[in-house]
Amino acid sequence: MNPFTDNPALAVGSLGERRLIAKLRDWLGAATAPAPFGIGDDCAVLPATGARRLLVTTDPVIYGRHFDDSLPPAAAAAKLLKRNLSDIAAMGGVPRSAVVSLALPRRVSIAWIRGFYRALGRCARAHGVTIAGGDIAESADMLGAFLTLLGEAAGPRVLTRRGSRAGDWIYVTGELGGSILGKHHRFVPRLPEGRWLAGRREVRCLMDVSDGLAKDLLELTPAGLRPALSAAALPVSRAARTLARRDGRSAIDHALSDGEDFELLFALAARAERAAFETAWLRRFQTPLTCIGQFVRAGDVPASAIPLQQYHGYEHLAGA
Amino acid sequence: MNPFTDNPALAVGSLGERRLIAKLRDWLGAATAPAPFGIGDDCAVLPATGARRLLVTTDPVIYGRHFDDSLPPAAAAAKLLKRNLSDIAAMGGVPRSAVVSLALPRRVSIAWIRGFYRALGRCARAHGVTIAGGDIAESADMLGAFLTLLGEAAGPRVLTRRGSRAGDWIYVTGELGGSILGKHHRFVPRLPEGRWLAGRREVRCLMDVSDGLAKDLLELTPAGLRPALSAAALPVSRAARTLARRDGRSAIDHALSDGEDFELLFALAARAERAAFETAWLRRFQTPLTCIGQFVRAGDVPASAIPLQQYHGYEHLAGA
Numbered sequence: 001m002n003p004f005t006d007n008p009a010l011a012v013g014s015l016g017e018r019r020l021i022a023k024l025r026d027w028l029g030a031a032t033a034p035a036p037f038g039i040g041d042d043c044a045v046l047p048a049t050g051a052r053r054l055l056v057t058t059d060p061v062i063y064g065r066h067f068d069d070s071l072p073p074a075a076a077a078a079k080l081l082k083r084n085l086s087d088i089a090a091m092g093g094v095p096r097s098a099v100v101s102l103a104l105p106r107r108v109s110i111a112w113i114r115g116f117y118r119a120l121g122r123c124a125r126a127h128g129v130t131i132a133g134g135d136i137a138e139s140a141d142m143l144g145a146f147l148t149l150l151g152e153a154a155g156p157r158v159l160t161r162r163g164s165r166a167g168d169w170i171y172v173t174g175e176l177g178g179s180i181l182g183k184h185h186r187f188v189p190r191l192p193e194g195r196w197l198a199g200r201r202e203v204r205c206l207m208d209v210s211d212g213l214a215k216d217l218l219e220l221t222p223a224g225l226r227p228a229l230s231a232a233a234l235p236v237s238r239a240a241r242t243l244a245r246r247d248g249r250s251a252i253d254h255a256l257s258d259g260e261d262f263e264l265l266f267a268l269a270a271r272a273e274r275a276a277f278e279t280a281w282l283r284r285f286q287t288p289l290t291c292i293g294q295f296v297r298a299g300d301v302p303a304s305a306i307p308l309q310q311y312h313g314y315e316h317l318a319g320a
Numbered sequence: 321m322n323p324f325t326d327n328p329a330l331a332v333g334s335l336g337e338r339r340l341i342a343k344l345r346d347w348l349g350a351a352t353a354p355a356p357f358g359i360g361d362d363c364a365v366l367p368a369t370g371a372r373r374l375l376v377t378t379d380p381v382i383y384g385r386h387f388d389d390s391l392p393p394a395a396a397a398a399k400l401l402k403r404n405l406s407d408i409a410a411m412g413g414v415p416r417s418a419v420v421s422l423a424l425p426r427r428v429s430i431a432w433i434r435g436f437y438r439a440l441g442r443c444a445r446a447h448g449v450t451i452a453g454g455d456i457a458e459s460a461d462m463l464g465a466f467l468t469l470l471g472e473a474a475g476p477r478v479l480t481r482r483g484s485r486a487g488d489w490i491y492v493t494g495e496l497g498g499s500i501l502g503k504h505h506r507f508v509p510r511l512p513e514g515r516w517l518a519g520r521r522e523v524r525c526l527m528d529v530s531d532g533l534a535k536d537l538l539e540l541t542p543a544g545l546r547p548a549l550s551a552a553a554l555p556v557s558r559a560a561r562t563l564a565r566r567d568g569r570s571a572i573d574h575a576l577s578d579g580e581d582f583e584l585l586f587a588l589a590a591r592a593e594r595a596a597f598e599t600a601w602l603r604r605f606q607t608p609l610t611c612i613g614q615f616v617r618a619g620d621v622p623a624s625a626i627p628l629q630q631y632h633g634y635e636h637l638a639g640a
Binding site: 012013015016017020040041042043044045046047048049050051052053054055056057058059060062064065066086087088090091093097099100101103104106132133134135136137138139140141142144146148150151153158160161207208315316317 | 366420481
């Protein structure tokens with residue numbers, strides 16, 4: 001759906017800020033914060049976290065970049081919240097509250113923004129998230145929604161990207177590649193899985209795969225180590241195979257390089273009992289879990305390992 | 321300073337995301353969060369708040385709207401953080417951490433973004449704020465920085481916009497109007513003042529003046545009441561008088577309608593000892609404080625009061 005209208009009467013500019021904010025609150029419904037601390041004051045006021053550490057992440061959706069006319073506003077809104085939820089999942093946290101800063105051209109249609117906020121409210125309620133506040137700034141042309149999501153550590157431990165050592169096993173959830181065919185907005189953020197992983201001492205580090213496995217895996221790789229991945233083990237998605245048939249690139253290439261998988265990627269301690277770990281996972285989750293390789297010392301990469309340096313992932317701002 | 325360059329070698333696009341993030345961290349200096357929980361993980365990890373309630377606010381600066389070529393990048397960055405700090409001040413809170421989501425065209429010059437982030441770091445350190453994380457999204461044309469600021473309640477009480485009653489006195493800090501001549505980026509957020517006000521039981525409600533007094537005052541006015549303001553009492557700034565000489569509008573009009581004053585506006589209980597309150601203020605602050613009127617019942621507005629409905633303040637999204 002195209003977000004813009006040439007009919008001023010159908011555009012957000014016909015409402016003005018106060019009426020628009022009242023409507024946003026209506027559309028969000030039960031996802032807004034309760035009075036007296038809801039949308040409309042100078043700050044949102046949230047409950048104290050007690051002893052729990054706070055998690056904060058921020059990601060936008062921008063028209064022409066993260067969504068386009070092929071996507072209904074509801075899908076763009078769900079993508080906005082879920083890509084932030086995926087970051088909370090990637091620390092093993094629990095999401096709590098969000099604020100949304102809109103860059104809004106006057107000629108955006110009321111119908112589009114209604115669809116966006118109703119879906120944002122539904123998605124927030126489904127994940128126990130409160131939309132606690134935000135801001136609307138008029139922009140000339142760019143339509144974007146910049147969401148900041150707050151969460152809490154689920155327990156005493158948060159999982160960062162640091163901590164893997166030589167010999168650790170590399171695991172990934174779900175399947176990889178071809179997200180552009182639909183998963184990029186239909187994915188389910190791996191929140192229960194992330195929370196469970198944070199409670200397992202044998203899990204050393206965790207992140208979500210958003211720029212493609214080949215690129216993101218570098219973030220988990222300490223200096224002096226290399227990821228040795230087995231091509232046969234890689235959970236290549238059906239969508240990656242479909243794209244491969246269309247464009248002549250390999251399905252493995254898509255699985256390694258495509259962005260927006262929103263799966264979890266982590267390292268399991270070398271000494272861990274892998275069979276017991278995998279059994280515990282299977283007892284708890286239906287989400288596929290695959291061991292795709294190991295971290296090894298730079299000189300010890302086997303010839304059979306995937307030559308990762310040939311794959312790039314999604315490069316932001318690349319090629320001026 | 322114009323943020324854009326036609327020379328690709330001088331543009332952020334020549335860096336790519338990883339090198340740009342490394343540079344942003346350098347430029348922010350001591351304002352970044354300490355390892356292992358600094359910029360670069362899926363979420364920023366912040367200390368638990370204990371029993372203190374959390375405050376969250378979000379405001380952007382967008383090129384062409386909140387700043388233009390006449391402003392150096394350092395001033396745009398200071399404005400970004402300070403307009404969010406002013407919202408924390410307006411609840412009587414203490415600022416703690418921020419995340420920044422950038423919408424960044426490839427052809428923004430490295431020199432511009434360096435000036436912006438160095439100043440953001442300086443301003444953050446000056447206010448005890450940590451820049452804990454963020455995101456960079458490439459945009460086609462729009463340059464904007466969307467900041468979310470977290471703070472804590474300074475004590476058991478936060479001051480919202482609700483709570484004024486008939487007879488309450490209306491106070492404003494500083495002087496009003498003509499902010500566009502420089503104060504819109506040079507202002508000092510009223511953090512100590514807001515915190516002090518939150519500790520005084522006789523203060524009923526508080527907000528900051530950002531869209532012009534005439535419009536913002538409506539936010540503090542309960543149903544059935546009206547603000548009765550005295551024109552003689554209004555602290556009209558020198559800048560408002562300068563603008564009035566230039567454009568033929570009155571200085572009072574500028575003081576009531578101009579945006580971006582970033583002063584504090586509050587109501588003092590009718591039964592409060594005003595002289596004692598003002599003396600306590602003077603002992604503590606050099607910031608001017610003016611009683612500009614009273615909330616009265618709708619039928620009781622004296623003929624001498626400023627006809628506020630004739631003044632509008634800054635209307636976002638108005639006039640499609």
